[in-house]
Amino acid sequence: MANRLADSTSPYLLQHADNPVDWWEWGDQAFAEAARREVPVLLSVGYAACHWCHVMAHESFEDERIAAMINSGFVAVKVDREERPDVDAVYMQATQALTGQGGWPMTVFLTPDRSPFFAGTYYPPAPRGGLPSFPQVLQAIGEAWRDRREELVTAAGSISDQLAGARPDLAGQAGAEEVAQAIATLRRDYDGERGGFGTAPKFPPSLVVEALLRSDDPDAMIMVEGTLEAMARGGIHDQLAGGFARYSVDSSWVVPHFEKMLYDNALLLGNYVGWWRRTGSPLAERVATDLVDWLFTELRTPEGGFASSLDADSADAEGRLREGAYYAWTPEQLRDVLGPEDADWAAEVFVVTANGTFEEGASTLQLPVDQDPVRLADVRRRLADARSERPRPGRDDKIITAWNGWAIDALVQAAMIMDRPDWLEVARHAADLVWRVHLVDDGLRRSSREGRVGTAAAVLEDYAALCQAATRLAAAGADADWLIRAEWLADRMITAFDDGSGGFYDTAAEAERLYLRPKDPTDNATPSGLSAAVHALTLLAELTGRTDYAERAERAAASAAGLITAAPRFAGWLLADAISRTAAPPVEVAIAGPPDHPDTIGLRQAAWRLAPAGSVVLAGPPDLAGFALLEQRTMIDNRPTAYVCRNFFCRLPVTTVADLTEALASP
Structure with missing residues (x-):
């Protein structure tokens, strides 16, 4: 019999709809029920692609005895952290404060007024590895609530008060000296042998890579190329179909945690396109192209948006649900598909060993060196075809505003830089879907599924990511409608999320009040809401010439500039912004001419490839309505003409690609 989660738009919550646990979704009704019954709330937070979330669900939430303990002593609330990043953020802060660590599934016990008093992550059904069993935890919390309420x-009130006052002052400046200091810190943390930063586990440092791609420091490109090549050749990268897993459990990128997230792949697409743009690397071009193909094949939904993730787990040949079963290979499996000769070659090429590089004698596929491209393509195709017959990992098909925004932004850039107009159409279709479905009553919603919008309000990163995507679409297609939408999103960010001191809160002023209003400027796997807002407002200012957007972005960047030197690995997008302000300022390129004229197309392609990161390129007829950048930009001798500008002050116009290339190369 289904519980209250059966009507959810979250695939993660739907996975728990048949649990014997009497789950509630997060909301006033659940806490009112806890107050009525005078019992604590058990808050369980996870996400659909989370391996240990699946484990705890199977071991505990599907167990009738444990479910009975939960139902009798608690009001159980299940939250998808991807739908409610605000809830996840504030209770993760509590979990880390109480335990010194965090992770998912996150297990927090709250008073009926939503204050946390005990927290942890995964608990086994029986004591194991120094962890108490989940029944023991439930019993102890129940007894403490009864005897020492x-x-x-x-204590809960004290914890909430302490956390509310624990925000450090990160304001500062980020000039050339601070940028150099940050890059020096990154250089010390860089793994020169294996790429990436620090030790295992290693996460794709996509935000830091974006910053380094903007730098002219000679060590920056060494770190970029070493990291992106190591990842592209490692087991974290799906060598058959493209796409990257969430992180590597080892320092050499061999064995990933196999779940694949839209946000990682969207941000990495920007990295590999940027690498190709700067160097022309064939590896970068192949990885970027494969990545787009993977996004379209694996994550694009029937409605035209991009799904959130693929699970780590799938059924193996014996029907056991096992992490990595879909992706790993043994030499015997290669032989079954390829025959002896090609199998031996593939085993050597992909480092598939007799003992295995992963588990149970299986290996992840790596590609340490380039191979005969014709033979490699044939073997990849045959292995991919055979793998497609295996049970596939589950897909979380909800559409998240921010993650789709970053995917759209990366696709637009890839389309324009690599001359793939078909990619641009897919990006535009996804943006149309998000705008049409997620805009409700003059506010954005966080997510939707199968065309049905969810109830959770969008947070700062949603507005910022969609604003950046809208700005990029407006420039790429000279589309005034998307420019109007970008300005609406920016204005909404500035009014609803302002913190009164230059920065931004992560939730809107009218959003649900938690015990703490989230406000975290640090980047993690994704940009913080603040750094995303800085990038979006800066790009929009470049396109529109509106100084109010530029000034607001500068104030926001300054509100957390101390992070750049204190922890540059967690301030990648703020560092990228600082580099653009100090070393490689962006430009505006206005190209006046008929959009379909061959000379207009040539100038536009050159500008997208050669302009510094963060620049805007706009091609359209002179005085195109809605775009100040094209006002009074005339064609010279009736030929398509390019103007290279900074802050709307322009150089002399040029009409050839060679002259435009020279103009973009000079300071």
């Missing part, structure tokens, strides 16, 4: 309530 006043003490727990007082």
Whole structure:
């Protein structure tokens, strides 16, 4: 019999709809029920692609005995962290404060007024590895609530008060000296042998790579190329179909945690396109192209948006649900598909060993060196075809505003830089879907599924990512409608999320009040809401010439500039912004001419490939309505003409690609 989660738009919550646990979704009704029954709330937070979330669900939430303990002593609330990043953020802060660590599934016990008093992550059904069993935890919390409730309530209030006052002052400046200091810190953390930063586990440092791609420091490109090549050749990269897993459990990128997230792949697409743009690397071009193909094949939904993730787990040949079963190979499996000769070659090429590089004698596929491209393509195709017959990992098909925004932004850039107009159409279709479905009552929603919008309000990163995507679409297609939407999103960000001191809160002023209003400027796997807002407002200012957007972006960047020197690995997009302000300022390129004229197309392609990162390129008829950048930009001798500008002050116009190339290369 289904519980209250059966009507959710979250695939993660739907995975728990048949649990014997009497789950509630997050909301006032659940906490009112806890107050009525005078019991604590068990808050369980996870996401659909989370391996250990699946494990705990199977071991505990599907167990009738444990479910009975939960139902009798608690109000159980299940939250998809991807739908409610605000709830996840504030209770993760509590979990880390109480335990010194965090992760998912996150297990937090709250008072009926939503204050946390005990927290942890995964608990096994029986004591194991120094962890108490989940039944033991439930029993201990239940007894403490019964016998020492006043003490727990007082402690919960104290925890909430301490966390609310724990925000450090990160304001500062980020000039050339601070940028150099940040790059020096990154250089010390860089793994020169294996690429990436720090030790295992290693996460794709896509935000830091974006910053380094903008730098003219000679060590920056060494770190970029070493990292992106190591990842592209490692087991973290799907060597058959493209796409990257969430992280590598080892320092050499061999064994990934196999779940694949839209946000990682969207941000990495920008990295590999940027690498190709700067160097022409054939590897970068292949990885970027494969990545786009993977996004379209694996994550594009029937409605035209991009799904959130693929699970780590799938069924193996014996029907066991096992992490990596879809992706790993043994020499025997290669032989079954390829025959002896090609199998031996493939085993050597992809480092498939007799003992295995992963688990149970299986290996992840790596590609340490380039091979005969014709033979490699044939073997990849045959292995991919055979693998497609295996049970596939599950897909979380909800559409998240921010993640789709970053995917759209990366696709637009890839389309324009690599001359793939078909990619641009897919990006535009996805943006149309998000705008049409997620805009409700003059506000954005966080997510939708199968065309049905969710109830959770969008957070700062949603507005910022969609604003950046809208700005990029407006420039790429000279589309005034998308420019109007970008300005609406920017204005909404500035008014609803302002913190009164230059920065931004992560939730809107009218959003649900939690015990703490989230405000985290640090980048993690994705840009922080603040750094995303800085990039979006800066890009929009470049396109429109509106100084109010530029000034607001500068104030926001300054509000957390201290992060750049204190922890540059967690301030990648703020560092990227600082580099653009100090070393490689963006430009505006206005190209006046008929959009379909061959000379207009040539100038536009050159500008997209050669202009510094963060620049805007706009091609359209002179005085195109809605675009100040094209006002009074005339054609010279009736030929398509390019103007290279900074802050709307322009150089002399040029009409050839060679002259435009020279103009973009000079300071």
